[in-house]
Structure formats: structure tokens, C-alpha cells
Amino acid sequence: MTIETGTVEKPKREMLTRGKGFLGVLAVLVLITAVCAWISLGIGVYLEVERGTRLILAIIAAVATEVLFWTVAALLGVSVVEARKRIWRRITGRGSVPPA
DSSP, X not given: OOOOOOOOOXXXXXXXXXXXXXXXXXXXXXXXXXXXXXXXXXXXHHTTOOHHHHHHHHHHHHHHXXXXXXXXXXXXXXXXXXXXXXXXXXXXXXXXXXXX
């Protein structure tokens, strides 16, 4: 009779690489989308399109840029939320330990 201990399996390296590959392809596609959105906005401003159309183009460009930002953050494994918290704490001085 053998007793098995609770062991944790390590994730396979292939699975991690495949996930990074998908995020890399996604980042490239979102980058192309964001660049096209900003070019469209520039063309719209140059052609002096109506205000509503410019607003829609600007919203699309902003959303595409935000999606690109978060996709690259996921690809790099960066904790963006924590980094933003640290930046705001440093700027505002909140959360810092007062000198003794």
C-alpha cells in the first residue's frame, strides 16, 4: 500500500510558450488595428469630417490603443495595476511611511 503525497505539477514549458505566442500574434494584430485607427483619425481631421464622425474615430483609436496597452502588459507579464498604484503613491505621497 502506497500513500501518495499531494504534489503540484509544473506547467509544461510548451504550454507557456504557446500562450506567449498567441499573445504575441494578438499584440501584432492589435498594433496594426491601433495604427490604422490613428491614421483614420488623422485623415478624418485633415478632410474636416463632421464632428460626430471625428468623435467616433477618436473613440475607436483610443479603445484600440488601450487594448494594445493591456495586451502588451499581459505579454510581458507586467502587473500594470500595481505599477500604477506605486506611481500614484509616489506622486501623492499617500501610503508612504512618515520619517521617525
